[in-house]
Amino acid sequence: MKDLPNVDDWKFNSRLWPIFMISLVALRVMKSVAEVFWKVP
Numbered sequence: 001m002k003d004l005p006n007v008d009d010w011k012f013n014s015r016l017w018p019i020f021m022i023s024l025v026a027l028r029v030m031k032s033v034a035e036v037f038w039k040v041p
Helices: 004-039
Strands: none
Touching: none
């Protein structure tokens, strides 16, 4: 593990990926909730 730029890249990606996945799931949940609320008066 002497490739320092590579390690920095990996750390950045591993920090960013969970945030991306959480936001994706949150958007899906919000969409489902919005659909339910708009269909139910």
